Amino acid sequence: ADQEDKPHVAVLANSGLGHVVPLLEFSKRLVVGQGFRVTFLVVTTVDPNPAQDQLLNAPGLPHDLHVVSLPAIDTASVVPEDSRLLTSICLIVEASLKSLKATLIELSCLRALVVDLFCTQAFDVAAELSIPTYSFFTTSATMLAFSLYLPTLDREVTGELVDLPGPVQVPGCPPVQQEDLVDQLKDRRNEDYRWSLYHISRLPMAAGIFLNTWEGLEPGALRALREDSFYRQVPAPPVHAIGPLLHEDGNGEGLRSTDIECLAWLDGQPEESVVFVSLGSGGTLTREQQVEMAWGLEMSQQRFLWIVRKPTDASAADAFFNVGSNKEDDPTKYLPQGFLEKTRGVGMVVPSWAAQVAILSHPSIGAFLSHCGWNSSLESLTKGVPMIAWPLYAEQRMIAAMLAEDLGVAMRPSVEKGRKVVGREEIERLVRAVVSGEEGKRMRRRAREIRESSIESLGPGGSSHASLAAVCEDWKTTKCRGSEGELC
Ligand code: UDP
Numbered sequence: 031a032d033q034e035d036k037p038h039v040a041v042l043a044n045s046g047l048g049h050v051v052p053l054l055e056f057s058k059r060l061v062v063g064q065g066f067r068v069t070f071l072v073v074t075t076v077d078p079n080p081a082q083d084q085l086l087n088a089p090g091l092p093h094d095l096h097v098v099s100l101p102a103i104d105t106a107s108v109v110p111e112d113s114r115l116l117t118s119i120c121l122i123v124e125a126s127l128k129s130l131k132a133t134l135i136e137l138s139c140l141r142a143l144v145v146d147l148f149c150t151q152a153f154d155v156a157a158e159l160s161i162p163t164y165s166f167f168t169t170s171a172t173m174l175a176f177s178l179y180l181p182t183l184d185r186e187v188t189g190e191l192v193d194l195p196g197p198v199q200v201p202g203c204p205p206v207q208q209e210d211l212v213d214q215l216k217d218r219r220n221e222d223y224r225w226s227l228y229h230i231s232r233l234p235m236a237a238g239i240f241l242n243t244w245e246g247l248e249p250g251a252l253r254a255l256r257e258d259s260f261y262r263q264v265p266a267p268p269v270h271a272i273g274p275l276l277h278e279d280g281n282g283e284g285l286r287s288t289d290i291e292c293l294a295w296l297d298g299q300p301e302e303s304v305v306f307v308s309l310g311s312g313g314t315l316t317r318e319q320q321v322e323m324a325w326g327l328e329m330s331q332q333r334f335l336w337i338v339r340k341p342t343d344a345s346a347a348d349a350f351f352n353v354g355s356n357k358e359d360d361p362t363k364y365l366p367q368g369f370l371e372k373t374r375g376v377g378m379v380v381p382s383w384a385a386q387v388a389i390l391s392h393p394s395i396g397a398f399l400s401h402c403g404w405n406s407s408l409e410s411l412t413k414g415v416p417m418i419a420w421p422l423y424a425e426q427r428m429i430a431a432m433l434a435e436d437l438g439v440a441m442r443p444s445v446e447k448g449r450k451v452v453g454r455e456e457i458e459r460l461v462r463a464v465v466s467g468e469e470g471k472r473m474r475r476r477a478r479e480i481r482e483s484s485i486e487s488l489g490p491g492g493s494s495h496a497s498l499a500a501v502c503e504d505w506k507t508t509k510c511r512g513s514e515g516e517l518c
Pocket residue numbers: 046047048049051277308309310311312313337382383384385386387402403404405406407409
């Protein structure tokens with residue numbers, strides 16, 4: 031069909047790799063598998079993140095997927111200094127969405143608008159234009175259940191959630207230990223808490239919620255979201271589990287020279303022997319923790335591939351707004367003295383950023399020490415790689431708990447009493463256990479079973495495949511309004 035004849039959907043993504051990656055994959059699936067034309071609207075800043083730029087300008091994007099950057103926001107002019115991560119993201123989004131109405135009017139005749147978790151202001155704009163609007167929730171079903179319960183917790187709990195006498199009980203979720211609570215919910219006086227509550231409280235306005243998960247991975251939470259009396263009362267919008275939606279570092283396309291070097295180095299290592307250490311799109315370690323990490327890896331005598339970043343004591347998400355820029359990143363300046371010499375041949379160190387999915391897909395990878403971002407966790411599971419859970423911020427501790435306790439695919443480090451960091455001996459123990467111990471073998475078997483179930487869910491007759499097809503069918507048969515308000 032002529033491209034103008036194809037039904038048209040718009041997808042709105044907040045900037046940040048953890049959001050752009052799944053929403054872009056979602057858009058590709060609508061275009062390639064379902065015959066839609068998709069306009070991919072993305073929030074951008076004047077100083078864009080190079081890794082994100084590369085993704086959005088990849089040569090292999092399908093013809094009917096049209097990327098449109100919203101007017102670039104000057105971060106310094108909208109985000110007060112000392113704002114925390116979520117507040118910064120939300121202020122940038124708010125400024126950016128001022129132009130949304132005009133953009134949507136221009137697009138005309140949209141069957142649906144699908145918006146990122148932190149872009150819920152779009153619900154009001156789209157309602158004015160009578161465009162059915164869906165939410166794309168970029169993390170787990172368990173987190174969605176927890177989020178839909180948050181307004182209730184906010185009403186019923188008087189002090190801080192972290193001061194409750196026992197774990198937080200949420201319908202359909204395993205009890206949440208205080209220390210695992212989402213970072214931005216630990217301090218109710220902080221702006222981050224207010225922003226979380228704002229966006230979460232608006233989720234019920236969605237015509238449906240897409241989740242990057244699948245029935246076989248989170249059956250309990252998905253069942254609760256549909257059947258538990260609490261969520262029926264909210265009422266929670268229909269939930270569509272359509273994952274896993276994963277970025278594949280496409281057949282060599284878009285790989286940088288450092289990625290090619292990493293893969294060549296992995297080619298020379300034995301099967302399942304390397305621990306891959308990477309802390310997502312913004313994760314950084316404190317100076318003290320980085321020293322322990324380095325010597326822990328060295329002491330384990332296991333092979334490693336480590337994406338290193340300059341350590342900082344300021345924030346665990348310090349690299350969030352400038353990942354992928356290897357500028358002025360010279361690891362010899364901040365890794366402990368003697369570390370690179372001592373580990374030469376056994377380990378490889380890459381500053382800042384590398385093609386994570388391509389690396390995780392390599393047969394030499396035996397374990398993944400990860401910050402447990404939802405995308406990274408799914409990438410590890412769908413490659414059958416067991417994990418060392420190293421959560422840093424946001425909801426990563428809740429995901430770590432799920433990976434370790436419910437799914438049995440990850441080990442979590444313990445911190446000695448009186449210390450603020452995970453010691454080198456503990457790191458040594460974990461790396462050995464996961465790469466070459468019995469525990470690691472058991473976790474790898476489990477991860478492989480999960481990988482199989484993910485493949486099944488996406489295949490013909492699979493649950494995620496069917497969920498997406500059902501919504502698409504709906505969109506194709508609904509009429510929409512053109513720019514003059516006419517039905518088309
Ligand atoms: N990523 C990558 N190379 C890196 C670090 C991250 O390709 O060096 C990708 C990773 O594969 C994932 C995304 O960036 O797709 C990060 O998303 P995630 O949800 O794991 O973490 P967050 O964005 O919350 O840090």
